[in-house]
Amino acid sequence: HPNGTMTAVAVKVESTRNLEPSQLTLKDQSCTPQFSDDRFAYFSFSVDTCGTTRTFFDNYMMYENEIRLSYNNTKGAANTSPVDPDYRQTVSCFYVVNETQTVAFSAKPRTYEPAAEMGTGHLMVQMRLAQDPSYELFYQAEDYPVVKYLRQPLYFEVELMHSTDPNLVLIAENCWATLHEDRTSLPSWDIIVDSCENRDDSYATIFHPVVSDSRVLVPSHIKRFSVKMFTFTKDEEVLKDQIYVHCDAVICDTSSQADGSCRGQCVH
Numbered sequence: 232h233p234n235g236t237m238t239a240v241a242v243k244v245e246s247t248r249n250l251e252p253s254q255l256t257l258k259d260q261s262c263t264p265q266f267s268d269d270r271f272a273y274f275s276f277s278v279d280t281c282g283t284t285r286t287f288f289d290n291y292m293m294y295e296n297e298i299r300l301s302y303n304n305t306k307g308a309a310n311t312s313p314v315d316p317d318y319r320q321t322v323s324c325f326y327v328v329n330e331t332q333t334v335a336f337s338a339k340p341r342t343y344e345p346a347a348e349m350g351t352g353h354l355m356v357q358m359r360l361a362q363d364p365s366y367e368l369f370y371q372a373e374d375y376p377v378v379k380y381l382r383q384p385l386y387f388e389v390e391l392m393h394s395t396d397p398n399l400v401l402i403a404e405n406c407w408a409t410l411h412e413d414r415t416s417l418p419s420w421d422i423i424v425d426s427c428e429n430r431d432d433s434y435a436t437i438f439h440p441v442v443s444d445s446r447v448l449v450p451s452h453i454k455r456f457s458v459k460m461f462t463f464t465k466d467e468e469v470l471k472d473q474i475y476v477h478c479d480a481v482i483c484d485t486s487s488q489a490d491g492s493c494r495g496q497c498v499h
Contacts, residue, residue: 235279239322241272241298247318250300255318257296258282274298278324287328295323355393356401356480361386364439366455376473379460382434389480391452398486402426402496403454406436406478410463410470414477418465422458422476427497434459438496454480454496 241264243250252272256263262281264272276296278285283296300318360377362368364386370377379385391401406423409416421429428436439455447453463470483493 235277236275237278237283237294237296237322237324238273238275239296239298239320241274241318241320243270247300250318255298255300257298272298274322290329291325291327293323293325295321297321354391354482356389356391356482358387358389358476358478361388361455364457366439381460381462383460384457385460385476386439386457387455387476387478389454389478391480391482394452395449397449397451398484399449400451400483400485400493400495401454402481402483402493403456404479404481406456406476408461409475409477410472412475414475418463420461420463423456423478426481426495434461451485 241252241255243252252270253264253267255267255272257274257276259280259282262274262276265275266273276283278294281296283294286293286295298318298320359369362370364384366386366388369388387406389401389403391399403423404426405421407414407419407421409419421432422436423429428438437457439457441447441450441453441455443450462474463472485493487493
């Protein structure tokens, strides 16, 4: 127990068969059981509370309190009959004065490093559109649809959320644009293919470095890239509909040699 803590258990006895242990208190009636049922009550309290007294003797000191049942308590009359005696149980704790206890211990080196067991869980990834290449301000939900002119750069950020594990790396594996919100709809145009820019695009995707700052705690959890605004055409006609951008991200563990996906962004 922490220094200066006393614990005690009061057990219901035959002479107080109608006793409800939950109604027991210490000297200070505001100190009630930490736990109780129909058979016993468990108290845990600091020696400087609940009316605990301290008495010094020749070579030791004693802390003392009393578990009791009062007929006239703030919670109403106790559930005992008038012929039943009050419940009183003295609890005390002795300490030898000026005694030093010596504790010895030894340590053995670990033969292996501890490893976490395999498990399942959820990882959250979000993609946002930044207002400029500083990636300090982002468009909010109420700002969409965002109006951009042809060949005007769009600055995207993909981020692994709610994680501070430096061994995790986020890779933007595939990103593409569609005319409709459905990520599987056609027509579509590839922006990132197998973690690299689309080689068939005359205005190739540009990846931007990520460094630590007041917002970015783990740079490996973020990927940033920009593309120039474009539009879809059909039969040489420019389609001026909205464009939706989608991404598939891979989260890999650099501490696992078996995780081959941690080759990095656009490394083959």
